[in-house]
Amino acid sequence: MKYVINPERGISDFFYCQNIKNYTAPPHVHSHIEFAYITDGCLNVTIGENNLELVCGDMAIIMPYEIHSYKPTGDSKAFIIACPPNYFSEYKEILSGKVFVPPYTKFCASQNAIISEIIENDFKDDLKKKALIYCSLSDFLNSCELQNKKSFEYDLYRKAIVYISENYKENLTLKKTAFDIGVTASHLSRVLNSDEKPGFTEILNSLRINAAKRMLQQQNIPITEIALETGFGSIRNFNRIFKKYFGMNPRDVRKK
Numbered sequence: 001m002k003y004v005i006n007p008e009r010g011i012s013d014f015f016y017c018q019n020i021k022n023y024t025a026p027p028h029v030h031s032h033i034e035f036a037y038i039t040d041g042c043l044n045v046t047i048g049e050n051n052l053e054l055v056c057g058d059m060a061i062i063m064p065y066e067i068h069s070y071k072p073t074g075d076s077k078a079f080i081i082a083c084p085p086n087y088f089s090e091y092k093e094i095l096s097g098k099v100f101v102p103p104y105t106k107f108c109a110s111q112n113a114i115i116s117e118i119i120e121n122d123f124k125d126d127l128k129k130k131a132l133i134y135c136s137l138s139d140f141l142n143s144c145e146l147q148n149k150k151s152f153e154y155d156l157y158r159k160a161i162v163y164i165s166e167n168y169k170e171n172l173t174l175k176k177t178a179f180d181i182g183v184t185a186s187h188l189s190r191v192l193n194s195d196e197k198p199g200f201t202e203i204l205n206s207l208r209i210n211a212a213k214r215m216l217q218q219q220n221i222p223i224t225e226i227a228l229e230t231g232f233g234s235i236r237n238f239n240r241i242f243k244k245y246f247g248m249n250p251r252d253v254r255k256k
Helices: 085-095 109-120 126-143 156-167 174-181 185-196 200-218 223-229 235-246 250-255
Strands: 016-021 025-028 033-047 050-055 058-062 068-083 098-101 104-106 145-148
Touching: 016 109, 025 156, 025 200, 033 085, 033 109, 033 126, 050 058, 058 126, 068 126, 085 126, 104 126, 109 126, 156 174, 156 185, 156 200, 174 185, 174 200, 185 200, 200 223, 200 235, 200 250, 223 235, 223 250, 235 250
Parallel strands: none
Antiparallel strands: 016 068, 025 068, 033 050, 033 058, 033 068, 058 104, 098 145
């Protein structure tokens, strides 16, 4: 697994690959193309305006800056792989500004075999990962339609998610977010909470706490430093929210 932060861009710029049980993630965006393979059970995946119940054998694709989230339906396992579009530069122009319709398909036995080999080799074989990405992209190009992505400049919800995803490490408030994207705080609050969507605080805390968990698992730096770097104002607040989300303390996660 590789995870590198590019601080100059203010967003995550990474190549990521992991097999995750009962994957949960709040609505968020990033600049990468992401593939989600359901290897067991059922997983609810929201991509843009599509709310999908994917089962074992289904594969979803999330294009850059598409709002997406994950919520398990019972026990499930998902193989997630994400990379910058320039990882396959020959397709970058074809895919730019486009989305797949529908954003999911079935994956074949050959992809299952590659996934098994990646897991068995402890995610260290980058050529196998690249082979999986190309194989999957080929399936989508052959079985789904590419359509122009709806502009998100006038989509307030999308603009808010983009802004929060890129600035969650800062001292962010609903008022500041609303001001920076050009609306009132009360208007933004109504939009974020409409249709049972998670509100501002839940989105912000989820992004921060998941980033902190990754750092705990992958970097050997003090927990207090992780708390501050991911936007939490105090270690006490960090510990409280961390336990609420994961049911254990940060130290226990690092030991595990």
